[in-house]
Each structure stands twice: as C-alpha cells, then as structure tokens.
Amino acid sequence: MQATVRADETSVFPRFLDLAYPNIERGEGVWLETSDGQRILDASSGGAMVACLGHGVSEIAEAAARQAEQIAYFYNHHFTNRPQEELADRVIGLIPEMARVKFASGGSEANETAVRLARTYHFDRGHRQRWRVISPAQAYHGSTLGTLALSGRRRSLQHPYAEYMPAYLHIPPSTPRLDPTGEKALEELDRALKEAGPDTVSAFFCEPISAAALPAYSPPDRFWHGLAERREKYGFVVCFDEIVTGMGRVGSWLAAHQIPFEPDIVTIGKGLGAGYTPLAAVLCREHVYDALAEGSAEFDLGHTWDGAPLPCAVGLAVLDYIERHKLVDRVRERGPELKAQLAAALKESNMVGEVRGRGFLLGISLVDPRDGKSFLPHELDAATLVDDIAFERGLLVSSTHSTPDGFAGDEVLLAPAYTSTDDELEEMVERFSDTLEAVENAVKKKL
Ligand SMILES: Cc1ncc(COP(=O)(O)O)c(C=O)c1O
Structure with missing residues (x-):
C-alpha cells in the first residue's frame, strides 16, 4: 500500500478531507512504523492516550x-x-x-x-x-x-x-x-x-x-x-x-x-x-x-x-x-522526573506558559511569545502546527486548539505508554523540545 493516502484516492470518509494520511503498518513498544519504513516515536499512546502498554504486546x-x-x-x-x-x-x-x-x-x-x-x-x-x-x-x-x-x-x-x-x-x-x-x-x-x-x-x-x-x-x-x-x-x-x-x-x-x-x-x-x-x-x-x-x-x-x-x-x-509489571507504581514514581525533564528542556522557550504533569499525563500551555502570557492568535492554529512539525521530526503528540471558547489557548498533551523506558522518555523530551523551537521560529515569522 502507498505511504500516504489522500481523500481523492480512497473510499474511506476521512476526518480531514484535505489531508494526506500516512499509513501505519505496524507498531512495537512506543514505535510506530509507516508502510515506507518511517519510524515514529509515539508520545501519546497511539495519539488518543489509549495504548498505555505500548504496541504489539503479544x-x-x-x-x-x-x-x-x-x-x-x-x-x-x-x-x-x-x-x-x-x-x-x-x-x-x-x-x-x-x-x-x-x-x-x-x-x-x-x-x-x-x-x-x-x-x-x-x-x-x-x-x-x-x-x-x-x-x-x-x-x-x-x-x-x-x-x-x-x-x-x-x-x-x-x-x-x-x-x-x-x-x-x-x-x-x-x-x-x-x-x-x-x-x-x-x-x-x-x-x-x-x-x-x-x-x-x-x-x-x-x-x-x-x-x-x-x-x-x-x-x-x-x-x-x-x-x-x-x-x-x-x-x-x-x-x-x-x-x-x-x-x-x-x-x-x-x-x-x-x-x-x-x-x-x-x-x-x-x-x-x-x-x-x-x-x-x-x-x-x-x-x-x-x-x-x-x-x-x-x-x-x-x-x-x-x-x-x-x-x-x-x-x-x-x-x-x-x-x-507494577506499571502504576512506575508511572507514579517516574512522572515527576519526566515533568522536570520536560520543563528543563523547554525553559528557554518564550512560547511556553506552563508545564504541568500528573504521572504520565503531561500538558504544555502555549502562549504568545511577544508577552509570554496571552493566548496565541486563533488564526495561527499553533496546535496543528505543533502536531505537524512534531510528525516531521518523527514524534507523535496530541494538541488542542480551543482558543475560540476563551477559557484555554493552544495546549499540547504528552501521554507516553506506561512501559516507555527512560531512554525513550528522554528521546521524546528531546524531540519535543526541537519541535517547539521550530514552532516558535515559524510562529515568530507570522506574528
Ligand atoms: C476525557 C474524555 N472523555 C470521553 C472521551 C470520549 O471517548 P470515545 O472517543 O471513546 O467515545 C474522550 C476521548 O478522547 C476523553 O478524552
């Protein structure tokens, strides 16, 4: 099967009709693999906070x-x-x-x-x-x-x-x-x-x-x-x-x-x-x-x-x-360090309002880098930008753009599998910090 599928090439009724969807062929642990062999580090348990044991547990x-x-x-x-x-x-x-x-x-x-x-x-x-x-x-x-x-x-x-x-x-x-x-x-x-x-x-x-x-x-x-x-x-x-x-x-x-x-x-x-x-x-x-x-x-x-x-x-x-595997203990014990690692990696960013964490549920509130506190302008849709740029770097995260409702702005969520190793968690933090740097550069050009 081809590596990406567009709406005009399929009988499937896709969620976004203007998107080319990559085809995931298999998964193992926190890695997803596309049909053209690209490996994606899954930092959000399949994208919807579901696959908490990782993929392919026989x-x-x-x-x-x-x-x-x-x-x-x-x-x-x-x-x-x-x-x-x-x-x-x-x-x-x-x-x-x-x-x-x-x-x-x-x-x-x-x-x-x-x-x-x-x-x-x-x-x-x-x-x-x-x-x-x-x-x-x-x-x-x-x-x-x-x-x-x-x-x-x-x-x-x-x-x-x-x-x-x-x-x-x-x-x-x-x-x-x-x-x-x-x-x-x-x-x-x-x-x-x-x-x-x-x-x-x-x-x-x-x-x-x-x-x-x-x-x-x-x-x-x-x-x-x-x-x-x-x-x-x-x-x-x-x-x-x-x-x-x-x-x-x-x-x-x-x-x-x-x-x-x-x-x-x-x-x-x-x-x-x-x-x-x-x-x-x-x-x-x-x-x-x-x-x-x-x-x-x-x-x-x-x-x-x-x-x-x-x-x-x-x-x-x-x-x-x-x-x-005592995974609930692992999540409780490792969670605070994961949050600290993420906060440390993002501390130079002017676009991060807050880094929150509870166990293996982590959230990053994005803010306007011009004042470090307002929501980013709605039309930028920074959440989509984050997900897209992360994907280009082989990382799956899940972001929400709820600025129009007025209560929260763009929010990024990381929810790794409970089974993620220390090395994998570090790699997720590193790839995410690279992603956010690229997003910030892109956003600054548009502001
Ligand atoms: C907090 C919460 N409640 C309910 C749901 C709905 O679950 P489902 O998509 O399985 O119907 C979701 C889905 O993401 C959720 O995040």
Missing part, C-alpha cells in the same frame, strides 16, 4: 485469540460470562469505594450511560424532576450528541450542532489563569444551581484531572471541598469522567484517588482496553446501585458489545500486565 493478542476461539460474542441482555464477571471483580478490587461495574465499548457510551444512571438513580428514588446536568465548560466528554452537550464548547466543538444539544448548564472552568483559587467556579456553580432550581439538578459532571482540554490540570482543593458541601446540601450526584485518567495514567488507579473528593459515579475507558479492544466502563458506589435495586430493579440501556466475552478477556489480560 500476550494481550494471545489472550484475545484464546477467548475468540472459545467464544467471542453473545449479547449481555440474555447471559453473563466469566471474563465479564472476573473483570468486574478485579476493577472493584482495585477501586473498592465503588460497588458495581457496567461495561461499554467507548468513552462516549460510558459517559452517556453515567448521565442516564444519575437520572435513573433520582427517578427511582421518586425525585422525578431531577434531570439537569451542570458541567464546567472547556472539557471533552465525547462526540455523541449527549456527551457533546456536556462540553460547554459552543464555538469549537458544538458548532453547527448546537440545536441538538440538551439544555445542560455550564460553568466557566476553574483554570490557573482565570480562577486559580477555585472560588469563582464555586460562585458560578451557585449561580447555575439557582438558575436551574437546585431540586431539578441530577448531576455535576467533570474530569477530576483534565485530559485534552487542559492537560494534567485539576482545580485546587477548595473547589472540591466546596463541591462536596453543595452535593450534601442539594442532593445531586457527582460523575467523574476518568476515560483518560483512569487505570493508572496519572499514577493511581483513579485520578479521584489524588484529590479530596469521592465521586458517586466514575467512567473509565482508554487504559482498560489499552488499544487492544474497544472497552470502557461505568462504576458506581453502593447507594447509586441500591436506589435502582430498591426502585425499578432495571437499568434499561445497553449497547451491542457491552460486557461481551472478547473485550472483557482483553481487559483482564491488560490488568494482569499492568499489575505484574
């Missing part, structure tokens, strides 16, 4: 093959299966504050399920007026209409689909720039609760540590304490989207384990299947489950692949691998 592939030979699929509606039962037990064993697990195939499905679970929890307890969801703007929770509505990003993500969005409420996010203490976000939350009528609110939905939107940022403790007070007072539930941060990415099984707050419902995803199968899950605490058990005794939603034997067997093999 024991995961073998576990998938064994399960597929035995039985790959049947519908959860009628039966259960050993991999689903065992995987649920294992997940609860690692996250014991949660009581139940419902599997899904991806992050958007899991998040929609969480919204519906929160609603059913209230409905079954007789609080039928509770349906509204409040979430911080400047987030990403998925691309289905329900999850797109959770992100408050009117200009960058929801356009031109805003007409389809449910009337959720949004608060401006707490960010280091706009609300360093978390107090403003709490005031906004009070305003939103008042506007909605607090007894109509079903859930507050957020990422405890932000992934793509503001990588590795978490609001200060004051915000979490204030959120807990309001949950207690008004009776809504809190859902954490840990599709990216869950299963070790930030150096603990959940990001929630690093902040002073216990959510009622949590979604996990990417690291659970590690890129070897589509797999995600919704976890809930006992009181959420009990409301349904004592109420309608039914949670009537399901997708075709939820809890099927094949993805769950892969999830078990992934967990075996993470635990046997």
Whole structure:
C-alpha cells in the first residue's frame, strides 16, 4: 500500500478531507512504523492516550485469540460470562469505594450511560424532576450528541450542532489563569444551581484531572471541598469522567484517588482496553446501585458489545500486565522526573506558559511569545502546527486548539505508554523540545 493516502484516492470518509494520511503498518513498544519504513516515536499512546502498554504486546493478542476461539460474542441482555464477571471483580478490587461495574465499548457510551444512571438513580428514588446536568465548560466528554452537550464548547466543538444539544448548564472552568483559587467556579456553580432550581439538578459532571482540554490540570482543593458541601446540601450526584485518567495514567488507579473528593459515579475507558479492544466502563458506589435495586430493579440501556466475552478477556489480560509489571507504581514514581525533564528542556522557550504533569499525563500551555502570557492568535492554529512539525521530526503528540471558547489557548498533551523506558522518555523530551523551537521560529515569522 502507498505511504500516504489522500481523500481523492480512497473510499474511506476521512476526518480531514484535505489531508494526506500516512499509513501505519505496524507498531512495537512506543514505535510506530509507516508502510515506507518511517519510524515514529509515539508520545501519546497511539495519539488518543489509549495504548498505555505500548504496541504489539503479544500476550494481550494471545489472550484475545484464546477467548475468540472459545467464544467471542453473545449479547449481555440474555447471559453473563466469566471474563465479564472476573473483570468486574478485579476493577472493584482495585477501586473498592465503588460497588458495581457496567461495561461499554467507548468513552462516549460510558459517559452517556453515567448521565442516564444519575437520572435513573433520582427517578427511582421518586425525585422525578431531577434531570439537569451542570458541567464546567472547556472539557471533552465525547462526540455523541449527549456527551457533546456536556462540553460547554459552543464555538469549537458544538458548532453547527448546537440545536441538538440538551439544555445542560455550564460553568466557566476553574483554570490557573482565570480562577486559580477555585472560588469563582464555586460562585458560578451557585449561580447555575439557582438558575436551574437546585431540586431539578441530577448531576455535576467533570474530569477530576483534565485530559485534552487542559492537560494534567485539576482545580485546587477548595473547589472540591466546596463541591462536596453543595452535593450534601442539594442532593445531586457527582460523575467523574476518568476515560483518560483512569487505570493508572496519572499514577493511581483513579485520578479521584489524588484529590479530596469521592465521586458517586466514575467512567473509565482508554487504559482498560489499552488499544487492544474497544472497552470502557461505568462504576458506581453502593447507594447509586441500591436506589435502582430498591426502585425499578432495571437499568434499561445497553449497547451491542457491552460486557461481551472478547473485550472483557482483553481487559483482564491488560490488568494482569499492568499489575505484574507494577506499571502504576512506575508511572507514579517516574512522572515527576519526566515533568522536570520536560520543563528543563523547554525553559528557554518564550512560547511556553506552563508545564504541568500528573504521572504520565503531561500538558504544555502555549502562549504568545511577544508577552509570554496571552493566548496565541486563533488564526495561527499553533496546535496543528505543533502536531505537524512534531510528525516531521518523527514524534507523535496530541494538541488542542480551543482558543475560540476563551477559557484555554493552544495546549499540547504528552501521554507516553506506561512501559516507555527512560531512554525513550528522554528521546521524546528531546524531540519535543526541537519541535517547539521550530514552532516558535515559524510562529515568530507570522506574528
Ligand atoms: C476525557 C474524555 N472523555 C470521553 C472521551 C470520549 O471517548 P470515545 O472517543 O471513546 O467515545 C474522550 C476521548 O478522547 C476523553 O478524552
């Protein structure tokens, strides 16, 4: 097959119709290889923070093959299966504050399920007026209409689909720039609760540590304490989207384990299947489950692949691998040094506002080099420039351009596989620092 494919050369409906897509033929560890033999260092776990064990781990592939030979699929509606039962037990064993697990195939499905679970929890307890969801703007929770509505990003993500969005409420996010203490976000939350009528609110939905939107940022403790007070007072539930941060990415099984707050419902995803199968899950605490058990005794939603034997067997093999190689410890212990190495390599740059890190989730906020603090002009689309120039240097990173929404500018995310060696991490830092130098030179010419 040819090395790159353009839209006019394929039957595939590509995401960007004006882009030539390189063809990746194989992967091993943190290296991807194109069909013309180019090697790319993968600093973002396949580009979407998924492949946390690296590529080509044969024991995961073998576990998938064994399960597929035995039985790959049947519908959860009628039966259960050993991999689903065992995987649920294992997940609860690692996250014991949660009581139940419902599997899904991806992050958007899991998040929609969480919204519906929160609603059913209230409905079954007789609080039928509770349906509204409040979430911080400047987030990403998925691309289905329900999850797109959770992100408050009117200009960058929801356009031109805003007409389809449910009337959720949004608060401006707490960010280091706009609300360093978390107090403003709490005031906004009070305003939103008042506007909605607090007894109509079903859930507050957020990422405890932000992934793509503001990588590795978490609001200060004051915000979490204030959120807990309001949950207690008004009776809504809190859902954490840990599709990216869950299963070790930030150096603990959940990001929630690093902040002073216990959510009622949590979604996990990417690291659970590690890129070897589509797999995600919704976890809930006992009181959420009990409301349904004592109420309608039914949670009537399901997708075709939820809890099927094949993805769950892969999830078990992934967990075996993470635990046997003590990868969560490795991420927790190595993360701070990785952040320090990155910050040191970027310290001469006038375009870096902040370097953040939690485990193997790292974020770099880009700023206008003319004053070292403003967002870069929207029309430059520096995020795309970073990804393109990194790719030319054989490096895969993932950047977000959310300047139009006004809460954050261009953000670069690095999320290496937990299995990356010290040498590979150093190489990622080096290639990224070269990339940013080239981006800065290109940007300065355009300013
Ligand atoms: C924080 C977060 N939530 C949800 C999703 C949606 O997951 P999916 O693309 O699997 O539907 C993503 C995807 O990147 C994400 O980063």
